[in-house]
Structures are given as C-alpha cells and as structure tokens.
Amino acid sequence: MQRNNTRVLNSYRNPIVLAQVGSHRKSVWVMLVPLALLFSGCDRADFVAVKNFAAVSQAATDQFPDIAADIYGSCVRSAQFEADPGAQPAVGARCDRFKQLTPGLISANKVLEEYLFSLGRLAADQRVTYGPALNGLAGEIQATNTFKPAQINAISGILGFLLNAEAGRFRQQQVEAAIQATNANLKVLIPALKAIIGQDYARLLLIEEQTMDAYYRSKLRAGKQQPLLAALIQNQWQNDKTALTQKKAAAAAYVKILEEIQTGHQQLYDDRNRLTSQETVQAIVQYARTLQPLVKDLVKAF
Template identity: 25%
Template sequence: MNKKACAAILLLITVLNACTSLKPISDAAAKSQKSLAVFEELPTTYTGFCEERCQFTLVRKSEIKRDSTRGCDCKLFTAADRATVKVYNAINAYFKSLGALSKGDLTTYDTKALSEALTEGQFASLTIDKKTVTAYSSLGRLLLQVFTDSYRKKKLSTVIETGNEPLQTLLSVFGTSIGNLVSELEFQKERNYALYAELILSEGSAYEKLTLSNNYYNEITRLKQKQEQLRTFAKSLVAIGKGHQNLYENRNKLTSKEIRELMADYSASLQDLIVDFNKL
C-alpha cells in the first residue's frame, strides 16, 4: 500500500471518528427539531382568537350573518401569527444546520426559512422589538455563512458561540408569544363564565339550565386542555434554551463525556415533553 493510500485511509478514519464523537450533538439537534415541530400542531393562533372575539360579539347581539368574520379587522393578529412563524422557522433552520454540521454534512442547509425580513412593531399582544429583529438578522447571516467555503473550515464550536445569543433571544420571544396565547385563553374562560352565569340567572326551565351548565363545563375543559398544550410546548422552548446554553458553555470540549451526558439528558427531557403533549 503506497503512502497516498495510507494517508487517505487515515483521513477517512479521522473523519469517521469525528462524526461519531459528535453524534450526541446531531441527535440533540434532531430532537430539538422534533420538539419544535409540535408548534405546527398547536390548536390556537392569534387570528383565530380575533375571529372568535368577533363571533362572540355577534352571539351577544343575537345577530346571524353568513360570514361571521366580515367586518372583523384581524390584520394585527395575522401579523402576530406571521411574526411568530418567522421566529419558529429561524430557530428550526438553526438546529437543522447544527445537526448537518455535526454530521459532517456540508450540503444540507436551509436559507429559505430566513428569506423574509422580521419587522419591528406591536402586533396585537406581541411585541417585536429592535433586539429581536437584530437577533433574527444575525442568525440568518450566520446560517448563510456556515456553508460557504470560507466558513466550512471553522469549528462547530464557532457556530455555537456565534449563534447562542441570537438564538436565546428568539427562543425568549417565541416563549412570550406562546404565553400570550395562554393569556388569551384565560380571557376566553372569564368571558364564557360571565356569559353563562348571566344565562343561568335568566328565566328558563331546569332542563335548559342543566344543559347550559353542561355546555359551560365542557367549554372550560376544552380551553384548559388548549392551555396545557401551549404550556407544555413553552416548557420545551425553555429546555431547548438550556440545552443550547450547555453547548455554548462547553463549546471547546464538544467531544467530551460531559457533553455526551448533557445531550443525552437534554434529548430525554424533550422526548418526555413531546409525550406529555401527545397525551393532552
């Protein structure tokens, strides 16, 4: 066997060993994506809340319309949904890229998710401030640079170091957005309580009041279930933030036993939250 062949084999062994040692990170990135994907299954949106408010107003007025959303201005609520989706896409694209890099895959990347700009402003109850816009842009630039020829030679630790601050900012805003939806559901519960309490006190047969009571508690149960789904997803965002913070703090020893153990615990905690969500 000539020297060139030996060198090629040694290089291949080195690459394989590097990929194997970084497997806990690629696995954790994949689990992060799976956990984030729960967002697409959430039962509530800002726009949905706006439309329900309009419908509730019609019910209170005893009005019947062919289209309950006609004349219902939900532009800011729709903008809040779009901003939240952009933040979600940015975070998801980051972990997709992180997983690809840790596996040595320099061809799989996602820049389409960051093709739309995030705009500063107040959208319904969601605030997108300058810090959030800057974080979104910073993460986008990082992902564009990661797969260029000049950046490929840099360590995975550099990506983690550069990406941590904007990622944590976006995760925080994402969590706030989910918290706003929980609060909106709480408002719906209070609104329904006021309506049903009023109806119970009005004239009606015992059967009608029994039916009203049953409908009320069924509705409260439904709203509570939605809140628990949102809260469970919010917990996963906190876990993802802590998991990446651990990577950041240990970025110079990514192949260590400590990182393997931390990422194993991280993946397990996310899986538990996914299971909890699916049970709701």
C-alpha cells in the same frame, strides 16, 4: 405540514417522509429520534450530544405554527362567545390584528428551527443547505414590526450564520463555531418568543376563559327552568373548558421547551471544547428526556 396523512419534515429540501403512524405520529418519532441517534456511531467524530439536542429541539419547535395560529384562534373563539351580535365587526377588526402578526411569529420561530436543523446536519457531517424559503424570512420578520431592533439583529445574525455555513460548505469541523456564533443571538430570540407565548398568548386564553364563562353562565340563567337544557349547556361548557385547559398546558409547555433549548444550547456552548465527552452526552440526554413529555402536551392541544 401533512400530506395524505404522512409527515413531511423540512419539505422544501431533502424531505424526510415518515410512515403513517396514525394519531400518535408526532410523539412517536419525537421519542425515537434521540434513541436512534444515541445508538448510531458511524460519524467521523461522534457528536451524539449535539445531534440529539438538535433533533429533539427541532422536533419540539416544529409545533409552533399551531400555537401561533391559535393566537388569532383564541381571539375568534372569544368573539364567538360574545352575546352582542352588534359588536361583531369591531371584534373582527380586533382579531385581524392578531392574524396579521402570525406569519412574522412563525418566521421568527422558523429561524430557530432552521438553525437547529442545520446544527444537526453539521454534527452528522453533512452540508447545510440554505433553502429558498429562508431568503424572505428576515424581511418578513422586519415587516411585521413584532420584534425590537436587538431581536431583529439576533434573527439576522442566525440567518447570516446559516448563509455562511452554506457558502463556506461547513461540515462537522464547524459545529463548535456554529454553537459559538449563535449562542448570544439565541439568548435574544428565545426570550422574545417566550414572552409572546408565555405572557400574550396565555393572557388571550384567560380572556377567552372569562368570555366563555360569562356566556355559559348567562345561558344557564336563561335555561334554569329546563333541567335537560341546563345539563346540555353544562356538558358543552365542560368540553370547552377541557379544550382550553389543554391549550393553556400547551402554551406552558412551549415556554418550557424554549427554556430547555436555551439551557441545552448554553450547555453545548459551555462544553464546546469537549462536545464528545461523556458528561456532555449525559447532560443532553437528560435534556431530551425533559423535552419529550412537553412535546406531548403540545400534540394533545392541537
């Protein structure tokens, strides 16, 4: 979400507008948030590990809409490499199927992002606000038919927790309950998202690569008598390959991010009775360090 080159986080409630930071705007604040949290100590109990986990994870999952949109984007790019213009209508229909799936995927990821945001608020002893945008999420996810019943239940479970958290005016005392209530649901939702990005999106990028290579090979064959033209084609091919490589890296990075979120949350779940301990803080700081370079890979691709 961008408005006049400024970054707006959670814009539908309590927007936090960050200053203009140019092309590095995404990565800079992702690195600063955990550091700022580490050195802040004004809360009643210092749930720095939970706040750190929530901030970094939410920042990472915030990149998902770009990837989800590129599931359709990859299909369209493959179509553009199709040599046969007669096949275009069929290709259009093929890509539309992916386009229709995008909102549901973004919504499912949004549930994860909202939970992480809410966890951060609870850890900072702030109330959770269940924004109006969340009301339609469960229905939207169900309507896309993308997820299995167990996954829908997991998503609904997390949404239900958020609703309870708002209605029950949950604060810092409920951090442990939040982690406990959602851990099992995260173990269902996160693998589903991982499979879609790590297997399906990654496969579409391979299909795009094959189509692209075939296209450029045929162009080179046709232009082999013209060295200048061949050099231009080679150059364009290389540029397209570089862009595709970055997208592959982004897909791999997002899978790793999801794995780290699951592992980090599991760590919080295992340590839920000693969330302020030095060991927990150190483990989560390490987790944040792993996550930050992965976010850079995402930013590079989109």
